[in-house]
Amino acid sequence: MPTTARASGPNRGRVGRPRAQGPAADGLAPRDGVLAAAAELFTRHGYAATTTRAIAERAGLRQASMYHYFAGKEDILAELLEGTVQPSLDLALVLAARAEPSAEARLWALCRADVALLCGGPHNLGALYLLPEVGAERFAAFHRVRAALKAAYRELLAATAAGAALAGPELELRGDLLFGLIEGVILIRRGTPAEPAEVLAPAAADAALRLSGAPEPAVADAAVQGARLLGTLHV
Structure with missing residues (x-):
């Protein structure tokens, strides 16, 4: 999944003024x-x-x-932050709308893709979630998207065999723990920045399924089906 923040707001599509020193060496717009x-x-x-x-x-x-x-600066930070959650929310909505494969596989796929997004870029943007400035009103859109992503996690969890046995506060707590586990890779990446995303992402997805209450055979099956699903979705 891409890790560059998505274009948004009234400036989308505007033609820029000339650079001070010509085109950027990295070729970016x-x-x-x-x-x-x-x-x-x-x-x-x-x-x-x-x-x-x-x-x-x-x-x-x-x-x-x-x-x-x-x-x-606030506008720049807001766009960077939204770019760390919007692609995962878009994927979550696609996965929630599907009837197959299993809910466990779809939850695994979301977890894996979300971790890949958080860890796939050259910079640990998720660490910016902890900034005190992010509590300002300017970042309300980021918080709405993040809350919607958290709700999508809970919806997929509730559709799993283990999640169906949970209700009310217990389901909400389990969903919060699962979401916290996924976002916890931000701290792991801060401590071990060289950990490859392709290793961390599936490991975190497996751990999330175990936290959901899925038995080990279901975790293994979800990993196979979830990886195949992400391939068909080109994620």
Whole structure:
């Protein structure tokens, strides 16, 4: 799954002003270059310590030109954060609408893809969830999408054989624990940044199925079916 934040908001599709130093060496469009530069600087030096001037310079833009794409740091951060959850929510809605394979396999597929999204990029953007600034109203859209993704996890969990035996607060708690396990890879990646996403993602998905209450044979079957499903969906 892609890890670059999706384009959104009123600036989508606008033509940018010229760069200060010509095209970026990495070949990114100016808007994407700003997002990539901010992702690097936010995760390396911290959000508060990163200035818009530093972002613009890293992206090869004049600072004034950067404001053609984003109103400020909050807008950049909001788009980066939404890009870490929106693709997983889109996939979750597709999986929830399917009747097959099993709910266990679809839950496994969502877990694996979500971890791959969180860990697949060069920067640990999930660590930005913990910023105190993310509690501001500007990030309400991110919180809505994240809450919708959490609800989609719970819906898939409830459709599994083990989840069907749960009810009310117990189901909600189990869903919260499962969602927390998946997002916990953010902390794992912070401690062991070299851990390959292709190893961590299926391991986390297996652990999530075990946490859901699925017996070991069901976990193994879900992994096979879930991987096949992701292949058919080109995820």
